[in-house]
Amino acid sequence: MKARTRAAVIAGLAAVLTVWPGSAMSDTVADQGIRYVALGDSRAAGPYLDAAALLDGCARADAGYPNLVARSLQVVSFTNVACTGARTEHLTSVPQETTTGPMPPQIEALAPDTDLVTVSIGGNDVGWSGLVSSCYTDLPGGDAHCRTDPGTTSRMTAALDALGPKVTGALTAVRQRAPRARVLLVGHGGVYGNRACWPNIPTSDADAVFVTDFFTRMNRVLAASAAAAGAEFVDVTVGTEGHDACAPSEQRWYEGRQSLSLARPLHPTAAGMRHMAQRVLDAVQRNADR
Template sequence: MVLSSPALGSADPQIRYVALGDSRAAGPYLDAGALLDGCSRSNLGYPAVVAQVLRPQSFTNVSCTGARTDHVTSVPQPTPTGPVPPQVEALAPDTTLVTLSIGGNDIGWSGLVSACYTSAPSVDANCRTDPAVASRMDAALGTLGAKVTATLGAIARRAPNARVLLVGHGGIFGARGCWPNIPTSDADAAFVSGFFTRMNRVLAGAAATSGAQFVDVTVGAEGHDACALPGNNFFEGRHSSSLARQLHPTESGMRHMARRVVDVLQRAG
């Protein structure tokens, strides 16, 4: 699917779009503006790309790097330039479209998968068979659904007429490791990829329970994980070869995520 937008000047008066979420939406380091913004919010993140395509009557992006579910719903988030209010305060009764990326910071996913990392190539941490790793992952995912469901409920109360899209996680890890960028064995890389599949099931379940729509960003991203060659990768690993932050979407990845959002909007529109 090729992203395209209507002719200039043809803003859609029916769309009032608000983007919420964490760094998967904010796009830290992708442009100079993100370096100066307290939330490291880039104009190259997927919300801005979606807005370029849809040309909404209004567009507000309050996504913020490091955000958790409570920063969306009720707790001001500290940033280097001062606290920012809970993100739902950007919503209004006339908001018609909301995208949300959230959950990764709630469960601390990078810490969960770090047990799979090795200090040298051709070493297998064998985290996939470690009961302690499995227990930590299970516990984290066990708490996530209720938090995301509550967040979606808060969004619905503030913007009762909005179509809400919950944008999923995953894509960084594929079927193989590539030390030191993804410093795992192939088997452990596949295990971590499976963890994100499970996380997406939790997110999809929360969306279904709340009347929101789930956007699976791993669809169409096969072969574009952090082990792909630079320029072909949608996500960076532990050593970024682009302006994107480590373990985050690249500019190409953000365009891919925007395509998935627009595709879901158009298919179920």
């Protein structure tokens, strides 16, 4: 990274207060000239979390983690083009159709002087909600045994095998478009834990563990893609134990199939977005000397 950018990130992060879910983001960070662009899908957009998401064709909320990161760093410029439903091709080459019209490929928001890029992508490419639906049961206490079903396991493996090259290609294009930026790929997971809670997570406990392992595998693919493209991977599952979709509503960072908050089902709550923002800020601070 260029010396100016590295110094800007170090100086900006030095004043960032620790931000845990439920606490206020820092308003005291001096503007250090960081130019930040957020790319990605609904895990960055934050559909339905606030009024801004209801008015935007991409369902992009002010409560999404990119906005929280931008406010904590008090960046000199911030562009958020994350869009619900986005796939890797919507980052690089294909306009995405939304309720307010087509959105250009997100990569067009980048510039040569961009300093920081976050990317949340991959979930729609693999169609994870469809993959795990074979684990669901119609009645409480049931067990679909998807963990031992050859069809389910082969579909999951095929989807993850196809994902790696797509993400590597997208991240490579991002780095070419913004050559001096730090690029952070934000991972998946958090909705499922090691237990079920029908009908919110309508699986057996054993299948819930199996689904959680699927996201662990997905994060390995994402981490490998980030490394191959010269980007950095941010694991947002760290610290989420006890905050999955089966947790009490006041402790929940991710909603299940039946949302008890403004968050879209199977997406982060406002508290989950604060957790994700903190993980991104931790990554920037931890590696600011690169």
